[in-house]
Every structure is written in C-alpha cells, then in structure tokens.
Amino acid sequence: MAAELALGSALAAIGAGVAVGFAALGSGIGQGIASSAGVGAVAEDSGMFAQGLVFTAIPETQAIYGFLIAILLLVFSGIMGGSPLGVTSGLVAIGAGAAVGFGGLGSGMGQGIASSASVGAVVEDPDMFAQGLVFTAIPETQAIYGFLIAILLLVFGGILGA
C-alpha cells in the first residue's frame, strides 16, 4: 500500500507524524506535570478539584493543534483519497508538521510547568486563580505561532485547496 503512494504524499505523511507526535509529546509531558500537581492539591483540599482540572486541561491544546494539522495533511495529501501531492508540496507538508510539532513540544512543556505552579499558588491562595490562568496561558503563544505558520504553509504551499 505504501509503495503505491506518491512521493509527495509520503512526505506529507511524515509531516503529519511529526505534527501530532511532537505536539502530543509536549502536551503529554506538560499535562502530566500539571495533573500531578492537581492531584497533590486535591489531596489536601478537595475543593481544588475544579481548578485543578482547568489547569490540567490547558496543556491539551498543543496536541489538538498537532492533531488538526495532521488530519488536514492526511485529508489533502491524497493518503485518504483524492489527488496525490507533488514532491514540493510534500516538503512543505514536512515544514508544516515540524512547525506545529516542535512549537507544541516546547509550549506544552512550558505550559505544564506554569500550570503546576499555578495549581500550587491557587491552593495556597484561592484569589490567585485569575492571575494563575493568565500566566499559564502565556506559553500557549508558541504553539499558536507554530499552528498559524503550519496553516499558512498548507494554504500557500499548495496543499489546502490544491
């Protein structure tokens, strides 16, 4: 089956793998850090369950960005039907995957650390919730940059709407 794929489509498949793989890695690590802090907070104060859950959920977004880009690559590269991609577009697809993947890796881990610190701050002083949320949201920007660039590459690299 793989041998029947066009070279461009195969390159896009690598891009999809990189996109979801690295973004999910960062997101997973970040969420692991945030959730262990959340469990610690809930162990001391059961009223922290909702806040802990919010902070634990935040580093999920990077994986969602990677997943979205990967789905787009799979749909528009001819792997899931449709016309196959050329080599140039395939290389663009790798770039798009790397952008959202590596962006999500750093962002996810950073956000996990910020989330766990925020959980600690909120469990110590509940009034810190809003400030904690703002600080936790800041490392999201790197993932958004990666996601935007990936979308732009897909649009102007001849993959979306090709």
Next chain:
Amino acid sequence: MEESIMDLINSFGFSSPEAFIALLVMVLAVVGAIVVVITIRPLLEYYPYTYPNARIRAKIGKILSDKQISELAETESLEEVKNYLRGHRDYAKYIDKYPIEQALDANLAESYDTLAKIAPKTLKPTLDIMLDQWDIKNIKSVLIAKEAKLNEEETRELLVPYGVLKDDQDKMIEADSVQELIVALEGTPYAKVLEDALPDYNENKTLLTLESALDNYYYERLLVKSSSQEDENTRMLHSYVGTKIDIATLKIILRAKADGLAYDQIKPYVINRGYKLRDWKVKELMESEDINSLLSSIESSDYGAIIADHIPEYNNTKSIAVFDEALDAYERKMANNIFKKKPFGVGPIVGFINKKETEIKNLKIIARSKRGPVVPSSEIKEMLL
C-alpha cells in the same frame, strides 16, 4: 519545481526518491531525539516535586497569617485561643485530646510526618531523621517527668503521639529510673546514647547531660544524612538544616558566654558538629573569654556579621534574646530565599518547615502568656517571631 527537486535529489547521488525519504526520516528522527532529550532533561529534576509541592503549598496556605496570630494574641483567655484553633481542621483534632502545647506539637509532628511521606526520595533520608526529634523530645519529657516525680498520667500528658517509639511510650512511662528507661529503650539507638552518658549523669546528677547526649546524637545524624550532594535541592536542604544546627550551637555558646561559663562547663552541652562552624571553630568559640572575643573568632562569617550588628543593643539591654531573635530572623530569611530560589524544587518544603515551626512557636508563646496572670497583648506581640 518538482523536477528541479528530483534533479537535486539525483545530484546528491540518491538512486531513488525513496532512499532520500529514508534519509530524511532518519535525520528528522535524530533531530527530534536531540530536541526531546535537551528539553526534557531540566524537567527530570522538577518532575518529582510537582505532587509534593502542590500539597505543601496547600499546607502553607493553611498556616495562620500574621493578622490571625495578632488576633490570637488579643484574646482574653486560653479557652478563647483553643476555641479559635478548634475552627481549624488541622488543630481541631488535637485540641480537645491533649493539653494545648502537646496538641501544638502533635500538629507539628503530623506535618513533619506528612512531609517525610510525600517528599521526593532524594530528600527522604533527611526528613526521616527529622522525625526522630519527636522520639528524642518524648525521651527528654520522660526524663524530666521522672525527676519531677510526675505520675504516669501527668507524664503521658507531656508526650507527643508521634515518632518511631510511639508504641513504646507505655514502657518508657513505666520506667522508674534512668537505668530502667535505658532497659525500656533496649533495641533502639537511644539506649546506647543514654548508657554512654550515664557515667557523667551519675557524677553531676543533671539531666542536661543526658539531654545533650540525645541532642548531639540527633544533630550529628541529621547533618550526616542531609549531606548528600546529589543535586542542588539536596544541597540546599543540607545548608538549611546545617544552618539550623549552627544557630542552635551559637545560641548555647552565646548564653554560656553571657553567663561567664568556661570551656569545661559548656563542652558537655554543646553540639559537637556544625555545618559552617567546624569542630575546631566550635571549640574556639567555647574557649573565648566573653561575647566580644567570641565575635572576633567568627567575624568573617555570616553569623559574625549578625552578632556584630547586635552587639550595641546587647550592651544596652544585656539580654541575650537580642542575638536569639537576630539568629532566628537569619534562619527565616534563609528559608525564604530558598523558597524563592527553588520554587519548583526544595523551596516550598524548606519554606513550609520554617513557616510551620514559626507558627507553632508563636502559638506556644500566646498559649503560655494566656495561662498565668494576664499579659498585655502588646507585650505578647513583642515576643512573637
């Protein structure tokens, strides 16, 4: 464009595009692995602290604020203080079960116990040793109770329901003499510690000899166990614990020098081993004539600067409490610095230990002030840390 890329691939000597893809995958895998290793490495140090630090910060949040302590100082009676503490879940379970000071110690011991259970394994040896202080405190209480000829019930009221020897407390209470207490402690390291100190005790008949032997044993083990240089977190905990020991030593020597005691009179009661204060330095301090000559011996250290800053105040008041307060403030500042410097590591643990100890000391000051004749709240507040 596509043709030019294919030409480029061919010009690199690849026989087919598939070979190029294979190489590209390998390069991406290597780059990915390097990126992952580089980014994950700093997290490995941080990861074991996420769960305990969240719990500890929750505990820090429950520590009574300065305003609450001040309100407690303004209460009319000890019963009011107890009522206030009954409103705090962590204290409520002990307040009606034990006398006030024992209840406070039980709360502190429980906090240490939790810390030792949840701390990352690199810090566990130190925190486990810190739990021994409750055994030592209980042994000392039994010794004092025996000397004061307290009955079993009165003795029991002095003991903290924590420590490795918690289940042996009945045996300890039943002992009628130091010798019998040693027998009751058979199988524990404290039996040998007391046995070694027994000749001195028999000679001078002062319990301080036995108490110092127990303290020396505890502090020496604490210093040795905390001296692991595994990472920056263990080093920081060691520096904090070591500073606490140094401060305890300095307080004893300063008090002795203020009372004009000579080397031979102090030596049995001073902690032999220090952190920044090495054995020879401790000896030199004990040998100093008075506080001024003691100062010249440690002038270059942090402790020297603290003592020097408060010499004028001491000369005015002739109260050694001036130095005690300054050294306690130094310890609090150090704990605060570690808290800020390592917020994702040992910082909250050190910060909590210090804040909790300060809270308990303040509550004890308030409880003692409320027990006897009325002490004005302004005077109580002056005594607070």
